[in-house]
Amino acid sequence: MSTPVLAAGNHFIRPSLFAEAVRTAAGDAPLDIRELQFPWPHTPFGPVGEVIEASGSEDEMIEALQGVEICVTEHGPLTERILAHCPDLKLFCTSRGGPVNANLHAATRHGVAVCNAPGRNxxxxxxxxxxxxxxxxxxxxxxxxxxxxxxxxxxxxxxxxxxxxxxxxxxxxxxxxxxxxxxxxxxxxxxxxxxxxxxxxxxxxxxxxxxxxxxxxxxxxxxxxxxxxxxxxxxxxxxxxxxxxxxxxxxxxxxxxxxxxxxxxxxxxxxxxxxxxxxxxxxxxxxxxxxxxxxxxxxxxxxTPHIAGGSQEVAHKAARIVAEEVGRYLRGEPLTHCANPEVLDRRTATAD
CATH class of the missing domain: 3.40.50.720 (NAD(P)-binding Rossmann-like Domain)
Incomplete structure (x- = not known):
């Protein structure tokens, strides 16, 4: 059975770049990858719900995440409302240096592991x-x-x-x-x-x-x-x-x-x-x-207009970092850059 994945990109890290990196990291694991395009940087990011730096809308994410287990994104929001409407989500990977577009406390309550990409840029x-x-x-x-x-x-x-x-x-x-x-x-x-x-x-x-x-x-x-x-x-x-x-x-x-x-x-x-x-x-x-x-x-x-972290190499590196987390998740291996590891501990305790 294929694992449903949402690749929610933008004009910097394109959805196709996320999708390609995830397929490479997943190896032979069957995937059903859906793609979603957000408008950043042509439209500045900002607050979405209770998170401070995000692009797109809660409604877009809720619709795209239906039935999805894994999401990889850069600026896609993860809010309390999104989590409440997307019960199948288990792993949210944001290719930012920190998970600023995710409500970490809400994700932890809903049992969603959140990973980020430190050092990407x-x-x-x-x-x-x-x-x-x-x-x-x-x-x-x-x-x-x-x-x-x-x-x-x-x-x-x-x-x-x-x-x-x-x-x-x-x-x-x-x-x-x-x-x-x-x-x-x-x-x-x-x-x-x-x-x-x-x-x-x-x-x-x-x-x-x-x-x-x-x-x-x-x-x-x-x-x-x-x-x-x-x-x-x-x-x-x-x-x-x-x-x-x-x-x-x-x-x-x-x-x-x-x-x-x-x-x-x-x-x-x-x-x-x-x-x-x-x-x-x-x-x-x-x-x-x-x-x-x-x-x-x-x-x-x-x-300069906040472009210090923008290079083609950064786009590929950031996509690769989060995709490797997806690969670890699919293989049942420990996640390297998980911002709320207590979710993983809870899952392990439940499995035992």
């Missing part, structure tokens, strides 16, 4: 961070804009307008996970002295790469600061007016992590005053960026 995000870091350090944003407007600004060669080199610079990374550690290795290879503030990092992980310091020490010593922390109650708004003021005048600030980590009004004030010589931002407090945002006119900033 670590390489892409690290590379994009370096792109913005280098561009902000050398004033690429403003010089590019001026040249496109037909203005050759030779005064950017003035000493006070020149950018800074990475070789010999002190660069501070706030967070040393899968992304921050990759950024650190490249910066070290380029000749930077890398400081890290991360209360959870193991000292041995920093050996030969970076120096662990307090946040105050990092801000005081770093000419370039890049954010790589997760958003928690402790980290929300962790870089504000006081923290930016503690950095050396003419510093560079980069954020490819989450908009909630940074006070952007304070960053704009610092760019206008010269406290920050440059900044590179891929994430924002409100997305899409509002038309009247100060970030669109403030000098020295390089902006």
């Amino acid at each position: 670590a390489t892409a995000t690290a590379e994009h961070t370096l792109t913005l870091l280098l561009a902000a350090a050398r004033g690429v944003g403003d010089t590019h804009t001026d040249l496109r407007r037909g203005t050759w600004r030779g005064d950017y060669y003035d000493y006070d307008n020149c950018g800074i080199e990475i070789d010999g610079a002190t660069v501070g990374l706030i967070g040393f996970g899968a992304i921050g550690s990759r950024v650190a290795k490249v910066l070290t290879a380029m000749g930077a002295h890398v400081l890290v503030h991360d209360p959870y990092v193991r000292p041995e992980a920093l050996a030969g790469i970076a120096e662990q310091v307090t946040l105050d020490d990092l801000l005081r010593r770093s000419r370039i600061v890049s954010l790589h922390a997760r958003v928690t109650d402790e980290t929300k708004g962790m870089i504000g007016r006081a923290q930016i003021a503690a950095m050396p005048r003419g510093s560079v600030l980069v954020n490819c992590a989450r908009g909630a980590l940074l006070d952007y009004d304070a960053a704009c004030d610092a760019l206008e005053s010269g406290q920050l010589a440059g900044a590179g931002f891929d994430v924002f407090p409100e997305e899409p960026l509002p038309a009247g945002s100060r970030l669109l006119t403030v000098p020295g900033v390089v902006l």
Whole structure:
């Protein structure tokens, strides 16, 4: 008998890509794969029911999940209402770094295992961070804009307008996970002295790469600061007016992590005053960026529309990670990235 699977993709990780990855991971196991297309990123994701980052609607998911045992998706929602109407669902795999589009507590109550895909975009995000870091350090944003407007600004060669080199610079990374550690290795290879503030990092992980310091020490010593922390109650708004003021005048600030980590009004004030010589931002407090945002006119900033984690390789990697969980599930093996393993423990106890 075939196992019913829903491949709920979008324009980044297409349903067919999910389906192909699942078939490969499942081997000879018979599958009945249905495909569903969501509109992201052409239509921004947002709240659906009680989950905060999802695409599509509860009604679409309820209809598509009828009789389905396994769902693989990127932004498809999993809410209390969906779970209540889809009793056959047993495994929900979201190809996100965290299961932000799933109501984990409700899934646990309904006996649905939820898996995610940590590290799926670590390489892409690290590379994009370096792109913005280098561009902000050398004033690429403003010089590019001026040249496109037909203005050759030779005064950017003035000493006070020149950018800074990475070789010999002190660069501070706030967070040393899968992304921050990759950024650190490249910066070290380029000749930077890398400081890290991360209360959870193991000292041995920093050996030969970076120096662990307090946040105050990092801000005081770093000419370039890049954010790589997760958003928690402790980290929300962790870089504000006081923290930016503690950095050396003419510093560079980069954020490819989450908009909630940074006070952007304070960053704009610092760019206008010269406290920050440059900044590179891929994430924002409100997305899409509002038309009247100060970030669109403030000098020295390089902006990208939350695309740091977007590469063709990420799409394939993310699909493969969740598909491998499907393969493990079908073979009765332990799941590697299950966010609510108590569901699996409960199933095992019931089987015994």
